Every structure is written in structure tokens, then in C-alpha cells.
Amino acid sequence: MATTVDQVTQRRRGTGLIAHDPAASAGGYTLIAPQTGGGRVYLVAMDGTVAHQWQMPVRPGRHAVILPNGNLGYNGNHPGSPDRYPAWSIWHGGDFYEVTPAGETVWRYQDPAHHHDARWLANGHLLYAACEPVAPEFAARVPGGTAHGPDETMVADVIREVGRDGRLVWEWRAAEHLRPEDFPIHPGFGRYHWPLVNGLDVMADGTVLMSLRTTAGIVGVDRATGAVRLRIPPGVVSHQHAPVALENGRILAFDNGNFRHGSHVAFSRVVEIDPADGNRVVWSYADEMVNAFYTAFMGNAQRLPNGNTHITESATGRLFEVNPEGEVVWEYVLPWFAEYPDAAARATGPGRLNSVFQTWRYSADQLPWLTAGSHA
Numbered sequence: 001m002a003t004t005v006d007q008v009t010q011r012r013r014g015t016g017l018i019a020h021d022p023a024a025s026a027g028g029y030t031l032i033a034p035q036t037g038g039g040r041v042y043l044v045a046m047d048g049t050v051a052h053q054w055q056m057p058v059r060p061g062r063h064a065v066i067l068p069n070g071n072l073g074y075n076g077n078h079p080g081s082p083d084r085y086p087a088w089s090i091w092h093g094g095d096f097y098e099v100t101p102a103g104e105t106v107w108r109y110q111d112p113a114h115h116h117d118a119r120w121l122a123n124g125h126l127l128y129a130a131c132e133p134v135a136p137e138f139a140a141r142v143p144g145g146t147a148h149g150p151d152e153t154m155v156a157d158v159i160r161e162v163g164r165d166g167r168l169v170w171e172w173r174a175a176e177h178l179r180p181e182d183f184p185i186h187p188g189f190g191r192y193h194w195p196l197v198n199g200l201d202v203m204a205d206g207t208v209l210m211s212l213r214t215t216a217g218i219v220g221v222d223r224a225t226g227a228v229r230l231r232i233p234p235g236v237v238s239h240q241h242a243p244v245a246l247e248n249g250r251i252l253a254f255d256n257g258n259f260r261h262g263s264h265v266a267f268s269r270v271v272e273i274d275p276a277d278g279n280r281v282v283w284s285y286a287d288e289m290v291n292a293f294y295t296a297f298m299g300n301a302q303r304l305p306n307g308n309t310h311i312t313e314s315a316t317g318r319l320f321e322v323n324p325e326g327e328v329v330w331e332y333v334l335p336w337f338a339e340y341p342d343a344a345a346r347a348t349g350p351g352r353l354n355s356v357f358q359t360w361r362y363s364a365d366q367l368p369w370l371t372a373g374s375h376a
Contacts, residue, residue: 008337008352010316015335015354017048024329025321026304028363029370033064033074034317035090035355036338041072043362043370048332052370054103059341061093063358065120070369071106072099073120081112084131084155085148085192089344091115096126101369109166113158116198117211117242124164127208129197131155134175142194145185145214152190157197159208159221170223172208177226178219186239188259189214199253199300203245211243211253218243218253220275230275235261237271242300242358250274250282252309254299265291270301270311285309285326300358310361317354321361 006012029051033041039056041064054072061077078094094114098107111130118128132155139154161170174195183195199211207220207229216234221227232251239258243251251273257266267290272283287293298314308329310321317334334354340346349355364370 010333010354011335011337011352013333015317015333018331018333019320019328020046020331021329022046024308024323024327026306026308026310026361026363028304028361029367030310030319030332031064031066031360031362032319032334032356033060034334034336034338035060035349035357036340036353037336038338038341039076040336041074043367044332046330052101054099056097056099058095060357061095061114062091062116062118063356063360065360066362066366067098067120068122070101070367072097072101074099075118078110078112078114081114083344084153085190086344087348088115089342090340090348091198093118093128096128107164109162111160116196117200119200119202121161121202125161125169127159127161127170127200127202129200129210130158130160131193132158132173134194138175138180139191139194141180142191143181143184144187145189145191145194146187147191152192154191154194156194157210159197159200159210172221172226177221177228183212183215183217185214186216186234186259189239199240199242201243201245204247204249209243209245209251211240213239213241216240218251218273232273232275232279236273236279236281241298244300244302246272246303249276252301252303254301254312256296256299257294258296266294266296267291268294268299268313270309283324285311285322298355298357302360304361305363310359312356312359314357315355317356319356319359 030044041054043052045051058076062075065073074097075093076095092115094112096109113130134156157174159172195212195215197210198213201209218232220230237255238260241254257268269286295315302310319332321330337352337354
């Protein structure tokens with residue numbers, strides 16, 4: 001017997017603008033590229049209305065950003081990327097676009113080996129994570145994980161930076177610079193991708209931050225030598241995403257909390273880590289009922305100019321802003337639900353989803369082309 005009750009749990013709990021304290025919020029506009037949104041990208045005002053929209057030619061591989069010149073930087077899902085393992089269809093990108101507010105493509109770059117994160121650098125370069133197969137002999141040295149088959153191929157990360165002309169200007173291979181025995185895969189993850197760099201950023205001194213998903217932890221790599229200059233180990237974070245280099249030298253990270261040691265429930269948190277002080281967590285946010293805030297995959301956090309933090313709880317499409325005291329001052333839930341269009345992605349991420357990889361907040365000053373009107 002059919003029922004009239006909406007069977008999408010997240011939508012049934014409420015979507016759109018949930019809460020807003022204008023006096024306490026940093027304000028601005030939030031850029032959202034829903035994973036199952038068919039290539040639509042939304043700029044959402046604080047009142048929950050859509051202030052601007054783009055229609056991209058491919059669905060998002062991961063996320064979108066506003067570049068310093070006001071254009072959209074888009075990380076698209078490359079239609080020609082071969083499936084490397086079951087979840088690849090969900091988290092590969094590889095089709096990058098720079099698009100004007102009017103929708104004109106002014107730059108495009110493709111790498112079907114790309115997955116997860118990318119950073120559009122201030123000098124116009126693109127820094128991103130790719131991967132390539134490693135020899136069976138090397139794979140055998142990587143401890144841990146769960147094998148999915150006797151002939152399973154392991155891929156390892158290759159971080160690339162390309163210039164505006166598309167030429168490679170820097171490349172770093174995990175298999176050349178990380179000792180496998182020091183970076184074991186957690187038993188809860190497969191052995192198909194090591195160490196799975198799912199987040200990137202660059203510190204003020206040029207150190208390249210990399211979030212290692214399947215092993216847990218964050219490393220900072222010297223660009224000149226490729227050596228690891230800093231390491232935030234498992235235990236400080238647990239299978240995290242999105243390291244962000246802050247101006248004060250600290251690192252903001254979205255700590256997903258998969259397989260968190262010593263916890264009987266799964267929960268996520270956002271942490272600010274001081275690598276100069278023994279990787280001490282100097283600030284964190286978690287819900288007072290800790291398991292009320294949790295996403296097992298994706299997620300990011302952004303420190304806002306007024307000291308607040310914008311947070312993306314990806315799996316539930318829940319975006320919210322907290323002040324330094326951890327009080328929520330704005331909350332919005334994505335109202336766009338759909339299935340992934342391809343069977344491979346649906347096999348890993350089934351159902352009608354409103355998930356999003358990362359979202360970012362921008363001030364009106366960063367969007368000079370936008371006529372704010374009633375959205376101010």
C-alpha cells in the first residue's frame with residue numbers, strides 16, 4: 001500500500017533555512033554544488049534564497065569555488081575517467097572549468113586520473129590529487145586494509161600542479177616519499193587506494209598539506225625535496241578531510257571520526273590544530289550530543305573573517321555556522337535531492353541524496369558582479 005509520507009528521511013526533517021541570527025553571523029553567500037544536482041551550482045544568500053545559479057555541462061566531481069577574479073572554479077566529474085575501483089565513480093573529478101558569472105567558459109583542464117580535492121592557487125595554478133597503479137611488490141609492503149579480491153590493483157596518490165597553460169610544474173608521488181610501513185591502512189578501509197589524499201592546502205611557507213583518508217592523519221610536504229616536514233598522526237584526527245592552513249600557522253580540519261579510537265559512538269568534529277605545539281587541539285567544535293553531528297565521508301570547515309566557522313556536514317547536506325563558543329548562528333539544509341545518474345555511483349551511494357563535498361562562504365565584496373538587492 002502506497003503512503004503519502006515522504007520517504008526521504010533528511011527531507012522529512014526539514015530543508016532550506018533552519019536558523020539564522022543575523023547579528024551573530026558573518027553574513028555573505030554560500031556556494032553549493034550538490035553531488036546529485038546535475039551540474040547545477042547555487043549561490044545561496046543568508047535568508048536561504050538562491051541569489052545566482054550556474055548550469056555546468058557535467059555533474060560535480062567534487063566542489064566549486066569563487067576565484068579571486070569573481071569567476072567560478074568548478075571541479076567536474078570527467079565522463080571519460082575509467083573506473084579504478086567501486087567508489088571511483090563518486091569521488092573522481094578531472095574535468096575542471098573556469099566560468100564567468102554569465103556562464104562563459106574561459107579555461108578548461110582535464111586529467112581523468114584526478115580524484116577528490118583541488119586548490120586553485122593565487123598564481124593561477126591548479127593543485128590537485130591524482131593517482132596511479134603501484135607495483136604488486138610495493139602494494140605488498142602496505143600494511144592493513146581489507147582486500148576485495150586476489151588480483152586487486154592498488155593505486156597510490158600523485159599530487160600535481162599545473163600552470164595556466166596546462167603544463168605540469170610540480171609533481172609528488174606518495175610511493176616515492178612515504179614509507180608504507182609507517183602509513184598502514186585502517187582495517188575498515190579497502191586496499192585499493194593508499195593513502196588516499198582527500199584534501200589539500202598550502203601553508204604560508206609553501207608546505208603542501210595533505211589529508212590521508214585511509215590511513216588517517218595529515219602530513220605537510222616540502223615542495224623542494226618532497227620530504228614530510230610535519231605530521232599530524234592518527235589519534236589527533238580520525239580519517240579526516242579538508243586541512244586548511246590558517247593565517248596564525250595553525251591547521252583547521254574536518255575530523256570525520258570514522259573508527260574513532262576509544263569512542264562507543266561515531267561523531268564528527270572540527271578541530272584547530274597547532275603543529276608548533278605538539279599538534280595540540282587548541283579549538284574544536286562538536287555537537288553537545290556528539291552523534292547528532294556526523295558525516296562518515298566528505299566534509300569541510302572554513303574560518304570566517306569574524307572568527308566564526310562555516311561547516312559542511314556533507315552526507316546530510318547540512319551547512320551551519322558556529323561562533324568561537326560553539327553556538328550555532330546559521331543553519332541551512334540543501335533542498336535538492338536526487339539519485340546519482342550512473343549505476344556505478346548508485347552502488348556506492350544509493351538513494352535520493354542531497355549530499356555535497358564542500359561548500360564555501362563569500363562576502364559581497366568577493367562578488368562585485370552580484371546585484372545584492374534584497375539578499376544583502
